[in-house]
Amino acid sequence: MFNTRRLVFLSVLIAMGTVLHVVEGMVPVPLPIPGVKLGLANMVTLIALHSYGARDGVTVAVARVLLGSLIGGVFLSPGFLLSLTGAVSSTLIMALLLKYSDCFSVIGISMAGAVGHNMGQLLAAFLLLQNKSIFFYLPVLLMAGIPTGLFTGYILKSLLERVERLGILRIYEDDAASRNLGPMGLMKEKNLL
Amino acid sequence: MTRADRYLAAGILLIAILSVALFYYRSSLSSGKAASVGAVISAQGKIVRKIDLSPGGGKTTFLVSGRLGPATVEVEGKRVRMVDAPCPERICIKQGWIENPGESIVCVPGETVIHVEGAAPVDAVTR
Known part of the structure; x- marks a missing residue:
């Protein structure tokens, strides 16, 4: 389906995701653990997933990693590969949860995405380093995913509530319009908020 | 939530x-x-002696014939050193004791090498 609104919406999301990706890389995390970050750019992916489904979610995630790494100057470096696999795996996990489960809220999905991101990264790091001892990092990364996922989930939830009042974000555009529900109505119906 | x-x-x-x-x-x-630690001593490219490095072991000294002549190696417990060698710079002697897996004493003129075997403890891996 080609649709100008969708094109513009995805472009804006990619731009926002790129900015978040780059800015987040500049903010130091006050923890002595390498690789743990907030995952702010994940929010943008989740919005794309919500609005247009898995394919566009992956598009936004991959495009923002590509652009972000070009701006940051780490394109094709090991860090870039880790970001890419992390972004793709988290997007896939969130897409699966959005599609096949209706008991999680945005917060839960965001949390699953954060943990999925870390797991994907860990796997990529293992393939890159060929060293099994990297899996000792598993519990650290699992636990790190919970607070960071909660944090971005809460931000996303309040963001969606505010954006809805402005009436610019069309979540589940076609479905919601055809059934005369507002996007928020549909999200509430799906138990996401 | x-x-x-x-x-x-x-x-x-x-x-x-x-x-x-x-x-x-x-x-x-x-x-x-615990991994058993030992040292391998080679001269002129050939392994001439393998020794056990166990903490309780006593002090032993033996000769290794290098290219310039015999060198004296001393083992005490789990550490090993070169005591005397016929090389001009005496770098191998000045290095003193070695004991950690992965460490080695190399006497280039005498073509003698003492290498402590075992898995070396890793500080960091980078690529």
Whole structure:
């Protein structure tokens, strides 16, 4: 389906995701653990997933990693590969949860995405380093995913509530319009908020 | 935040704790059998002697014939050093004792090498 609104919406999301990706890389995390970050750019992916489904979610995630790494100057470096696999795996996990489960809220999905991101990264790091001892990092990364996922989930939830009042974000555009529900109505119906 | 979200968080936490427990259990199993450490002494490209480096061992000295003549190697407990060598710079002697796996004393003129075997402890891996 080609649709100008969708094109513009995805472009804006990619731009926002790129900015978040780059800015987040500049903010130091006050923890002595390498690789743990907030995952702010994940929010943008989740919005794309919500609005247009898995394919566009992956598009936004991959495009923002590509652009972000070009701006940051780490394109094709090991860090870039880790970001890419992390972004793709988290997007896939969130897409699966959005599609096949209706008991999680945005917060839960965001949390699953954060943990999925870390797991994907860990796997990529293992393939890159060929060293099994990297899996000792598993519990650290699992636990790190919970607070960071909660944090971005809460931000996303309040963001969606505010954006809805402005009436610019069309979540589940076609479905919601055809059934005369507002996007928020549909999200509430799906138990996401 | 729904009930399912809480279950998800609890599940992730549980997996994390279980994996910590598993790693701890496995590392406690493997640390029981300490790796045996030994040193290999080679001269002019050939292994001439293998020695055991165990903490309780006494002091022994022996000669290794290098390219310039005999060099004296001393073993005391788990450490080993070059005591005397016919080389001009005496770098191998000045290096003193070595004991950690991966360390070695190399006498270039005498073509003698003492190398402590075993898995070297790793500080960092970078690519």
